[in-house]
Amino acid sequence: MKKTLFFLVAIALITQACSNNKEANNQLETNEQSWVADSKIIADVIESSEKNLEKEVFIKGMVEHVCKHSGKRVFILDTINDISIRVESGGNISGFNNELAGMTIAVKGVLKEKQITKEYIDNWESKVKAKIEEEEHDHDHDHETEGHSHSCSVEINSINKMRKWMKENKKDYYSVYFILGQDYEVL
Amino acid sequence: MKQFKHINKVILVIMILGLSWLLPQIWHLITDKATRYPFTYFSSVNHTFCTLEYEKEEFIRKDAHGNTYTEEQWDSILPMFSFRQLATDGLLPDTLNGIALSVKDIRKTNYYFRYKPNELFSPSIPLYPLFESMSGRVDLEMPGDVFRVTKDGVEFINPKTNKINFTKSLKYSKSLLDKGFGGPAKWVAGSPTTRKSYDEGYFILDQNSRLFHFKRVNDKPFVKEIKIPENIDPIFMKTTEYGDKRFYGFVISSDSKLYVISCNKYKFINIPIRFDYKNDNIMLMANLFYWNMGITTDSGKVCYAINTNDFSLVDTLKYHKEPNKMAEASKYFLPFSLKFKSYKSNYIKPRFSAVPLKYMLVNLFFVILLVLLKPIRKQKPTPLAIIITLITGIYGLTTTLLLKL
Structure with missing residues (x-):
């Protein structure tokens, strides 16, 4: 009798442990899937930017660049439409690690706008060009120089896109949308 | 009394083994000199x-x-x-x-790196603290739990309560398994101390010799597989968290080559030195321009100057170790030795080494000595005593005399 009772109690405990694990696993998956699944590509978010301004958005893209020195911002790229957006760290994000470069992430954050004037763009472009010229004269091709070269080419591309948008929309400023990140998941 | 019939033989063997441990130790204690290189x-x-x-x-x-x-x-x-x-x-x-x-x-x-063979051949407790690498705080904090690598991923254990945190373990294990991790690990490399300026987590080589970078970022698991070049079989890694953030650490391969894993896309970069990972010590003094690498071997020391930026070999300097004549002399009268410790390993186990057969001809001298001692001992040496002395030299002679064989 005692042996039977002990056996039954053991079975009950094992079953409970297994269901706890399964429940923990399911809870884990549910939490992750709840907003990651809702994330959209950058182009879709930018297209409805006026509607989404100052609101929580869910966005995904490939990490193109991580700010090496502070790790406080990344640029993520919509590989289909060749649009990138800056994500600033905030909320649950203390910073971004360098190894995220090349990985696809989903970001939850608030869409923000900064209006960049034509004068600011002109000044920015001249500074970047000066930096490029300086690096071209530098023969010491260490890895830090390569990192700066990469970030410079990203900036020039961004400047050219801004000018094109301003011309097409007949505006003397460029709206820069960025995400103030709250959380992210690696996909 | 049958069990005591062979007790003398047992004592004989124990005494010979004991002397083969004791006499070489005493000799080296008296005669060894530290080798100093400039x-x-x-x-x-x-x-x-x-x-x-x-x-x-x-x-x-x-x-x-x-x-x-x-x-x-x-x-x-x-x-x-x-x-x-x-x-x-x-x-x-x-x-x-x-x-x-x-x-x-x-x-x-400016940084330093040291490697000794006993780091590779050393028992360790496979429990590791996983620090938050992006806490936003200047100092790292102990996480309060430790993890171990199992065949199903990782388990986080609270050392105070000895309980497993299943939720956290599942979360981090899922990240590893999703990237193709196959446990248990062959080795885990990391720096389990808060006395460093930042944390890069751990590097885990799984059962299938796939290497993973594993760390905790924003309280989430970060896992990335590192592609190992085909010709490299990594057997040991020592992580480094230096101020210039150029490397994750040093890797030693089974063919005694040294590599660093660069922070730039996890590239494996070969360091152009020659060494034997089982026997040689490495000492690195790095600076902005050159790496000063000293490889200490049993026969001397080789210093390498390596360009910090491109890791090309710039210059070498060799020092030869003066042969220890007393150690050489011991080969003639200490035919073999038994050691339990080694400076090349932290494992305590019996290590037996014998001199080449040509040195054992000296044992004939000990046999002659045994025979010449007959008048003093007032007994003729038995055939067993002669054979033992012929094979084991001074150990056999001493044992024979003490046991009055």
Whole structure:
């Protein structure tokens, strides 16, 4: 009798442990899937930017660049439409690690706008060009120089896109949308 | 009483083994001399090796061309080593080799690395603290739990309660398994201390020899597989969290090659040195311009100067170890030895080594001595005693005399 009772109690405990694990696993998956699944590509978010301004958005893209020195911002790229957006760290994000470069992430954050004037763009472009010229004269091709070269080419591309948008929309400023990140998941 | 019939033979064997442990130890204690090599550093000023030796109660500072230097001149030709003295004296150059110098930059790029074979051959407790690598705080904090790697991923355990945190374990295990991790691990490399300026987590080699970078970022698991080049079989890794953030650590392969894993896309970069990971020590003194690598072997020391930026070999300097005549002499009368400890391993186990057969001819001398001792012992040596002495030399002779065989 005692042996039977002990056996039954053991079975009950094992079953409970297994269901706890399964429940923990399911809870884990549910939490992750709840907003990651809702994330959209950058182009879709930018297209409805006026509607989404100052609101929580869910966005995904490939990490193109991580700010090496502070790790406080990344640029993520919509590989289909060749649009990138800056994500600033905030909320649950203390910073971004360098190894995220090349990985696809989903970001939850608030869409923000900064209006960049034509004068600011002109000044920015001249500074970047000066930096490029300086690096071209530098023969010491260490890895830090390569990192700066990469970030410079990203900036020039961004400047050219801004000018094109301003011309097409007949505006003397460029709206820069960025995400103030709250959380992210690696996909 | 049958069980005591062979007790004498057992005692005989134990005594011979005991003497083979004791006598070599005593001999080496008396005769061993520490081998000292000059302090050697590659100058960033005159691009040659410079050495510092203590001879006849004074320091001799010279370079590879034979030029000697005073202490102040020495500081000037080794600015990367003596930067604090030069900065105090106001003599630190503003630029060197076209690069602007500051005490801060020199400190960031000056670091040390040591490897001894006993680090690889050493028991360890496979429990590791996983720090938050992006806490936003200056100092790292102990996480309060530790993890171990299992065949199903990782398990986080609270060491105070000895309970497993299933939710956290599942979350982190899922990240590993999603990337193709196959447990248990062959090895785990990381720095389980808060006494470092930042944390890069751990590097785990799984059962299928796939390497993963595993760390905790923003309280989430971060896992990335690192592609190992085909010709590299990594058997050991030592992580480094240096100020310049160029590397994740040093990797030793099974064919005794040394690599660093670069922070730039996890590239494996070969360091052009020759060494034997089972026997040789490595000492690295790195600076902004050169890596000074010293490889200490059983036969001497080789110093390498390696360009910090492209890891090309710049120069080498060799020191030969003076043969220890007393150690050589011991081969004639200590035919074999038994050791339990080794400076090349932290495992305590019996290690048996014997001299080449030609040295064992000396055992004939001990046999003759045994026979000549017959009048003093007042007994003829038995055939067993002669055979034992012929095979085991001084150990057999001593045992025979003590046991009165």
